[in-house]
Amino acid sequence: xxxxxxxxxxxxxxxxDNHEFISKRRILIDKVFCSVYSNSLFVNLERKFRDDVRDxxxxxxxxxxDFKGHTQGLKFPLEINGDKEIAWINISLREPHVAKVYFNVxxxxxxxxxxxxxxxxxxxxxxxxxxxxxxxSLLMEFIExxxxxxxxxxxxxxxxxxxxxxxxxxxxxKGLEKKEIKDLVEVSPFQIEIPCEYLGCEDEQFDWMxxxxxxxxxxxxxxxxxxxxxxxNRKDLKATFKRYQKAPGINRHEITLQExxxxxxxxxxxxxxxxxxxxxxHKVHRLWGLDFEGVKPRPINGNxxxxxxxxxxxxxxxxxxxxxxxNVGEITSNRENQDxxxxxxxxxxxxxxxxxxxxxxxxxxxxxxxxxxxxxxNQYFLCPECLTRMQYDYENYCHYCPACKKVIRY
Numbered sequence: 001x002x003x004x005x006x007x008x009x010x011x012x013x014x015x016x017d018n019h020e021f022i023s024k025r026r027i028l029i030d031k032v033f034c035s036v037y038s039n040s041l042f043v044n045l046e047r048k049f050r051d052d053v054r055d056x057x058x059x060x061x062x063x064x065x066d067f068k069g070h071t072q073g074l075k076f077p078l079e080i081n082g083d084k085e086i087a088w089i090n091i092s093l094r095e096p097h098v099a100k101v102y103f104n105v106x107x108x109x110x111x112x113x114x115x116x117x118x119x120x121x122x123x124x125x126x127x128x129x130x131x132x133x134x135x136x137s138l139l140m141e142f143i144e145x146x147x148x149x150x151x152x153x154x155x156x157x158x159x160x161x162x163x164x165x166x167x168x169x170x171x172x173x174k175g176l177e178k179k180e181i182k183d184l185v186e187v188s189p190f191q192i193e194i195p196c197e198y199l200g201c202e203d204e205q206f207d208w209m210x211x212x213x214x215x216x217x218x219x220x221x222x223x224x225x226x227x228x229x230x231x232x233n234r235k236d237l238k239a240t241f242k243r244y245q246k247a248p249g250i251n252r253h254e255i256t257l258q259e260x261x262x263x264x265x266x267x268x269x270x271x272x273x274x275x276x277x278x279x280x281x282h283k284v285h286r287l288w289g290l291d292f293e294g295v296k297p298r299p300i301n302g303n304x305x306x307x308x309x310x311x312x313x314x315x316x317x318x319x320x321x322x323x324x325x326x327n328v329g330e331i332t333s334n335r336e337n338q339d340x341x342x343x344x345x346x347x348x349x350x351x352x353x354x355x356x357x358x359x360x361x362x363x364x365x366x367x368x369x370x371x372x373x374x375x376x377x378n379q380y381f382l383c384p385e386c387l388t389r390m391q392y393d394y395e396n397y398c399h400y401c402p403a404c405k406k407v408i409r410y
Contacts, residue, residue: 026135029105029142030193036157038185040172041096049094053164064100066092081111091160101153105142120369121247122225130199130249143270154185189262194277196253198297202305203245205297214289230288239284248372255284313347324374333362
């Protein structure tokens with residue numbers, strides 16, 4: 001059993017204005033870009049460009065930058081999940097045939113674990129559901145998956161060299177001892193995304209970071225994700241930092257390591273990679289003037305979030321409240337409600353009830369996005385009388401205050 005120095009379990013409860021808020025954070029590996037090559041080929045091959053292979057596979061030709069600069073390569077998909085290309089390889093047509101490889105560890109994890117692709121993300125589906133929150137074991141699972149993929153990439157690269165160019169890497173090894181493909185092929189990451197996700201949290205709970213962070217510019221976008229770029233504009237820093245709302249209840253703080261920072265972090269065994277990732281996360285936070293352990297969500301009144309979603313979805317506050325808190329399980333389309341039905345469908349908030357679910361023509365139900373909004377917003381609704389966090393009664397569709405007993409019905 002690997003003994004982990006850093007504990008990524010619950011953030012300790014912290015008191016803000018006499019209200020206790022607890023969030024859970026998870027650290028993952030997302031998109032990875034690597035260079036793949038063999039030192040034996042660098043030593044023994046000329047720098048010839050293989051026109052013959054390009055002409056044979058002309059439909060796969062793509063741009064690539066290898067050790068000498070821009071040239072042409074052959075790009076092939078390696079893995080598909082749904083309609084998404086989640087891994088590919090691009091091999092230079094110029095000897096010694098350096099390759100660039102991309103793979104998305106979150107999407108590969110979704111596929112390996114048969115996790116349904118979520119449909120409620122604000123921009124895409126590249127995230128895990130909230131229930132995947134065992135923060136210590138989850139990061140280690142991702143690291144082990146990363147190392148497994150790296151091993152597979154070495155074999156894939158060697159196989160493509162043999163099929164495309166007739167090159168058997170083992171024949172170019174001049175040493176006395178016998179070596180396997182895993183020892184003859186190098187996989188060197190040059191960019192890796194490390195998301196730090198705060199679960200059960202919304203974007204406005206971290207707006208305080210915009211004032212406290214140390215950077216050259218803060219660039220914020222006004223969509224539902226509220227994407228904020230914290231730009232340093234320093235060439236010596238091989239990292240970037242941004243924050244955005246991935247989905248209801250998932251606030252992602254994304255660190256991207258580049259060049260030698262990415263290589264130094266990921267070229268090791270699982271235990272050291274784990275420690276390197278945690279160290280890199282702390283390092284980037286310090287460089288941006290933050291203490292990673294001190295980054296915690298601030299409490300926020302549910303009404304503020306309702307107003308935010310109201311503007312984002314183009315609905316009134318009352319419509320949002322009815323959707324999230326009201327006793328509305330199904331919606332039947334009629335002549336009077338066509339506009340709001342169309343609006344909710346376009347925003348991905350309702351879907352048709354299928355026949356095998358007992359559905360009829362014109363009957364709609366809420367999507368997973370609305371269910372997550374309910375889970376997320378219910379924890380932030382404060383009593384207007386005493387400011388205690390109210391609890392939601394799912395049977396009677398009302399909020400009630402455990403302190404002063406006030407009830408708000410929908």
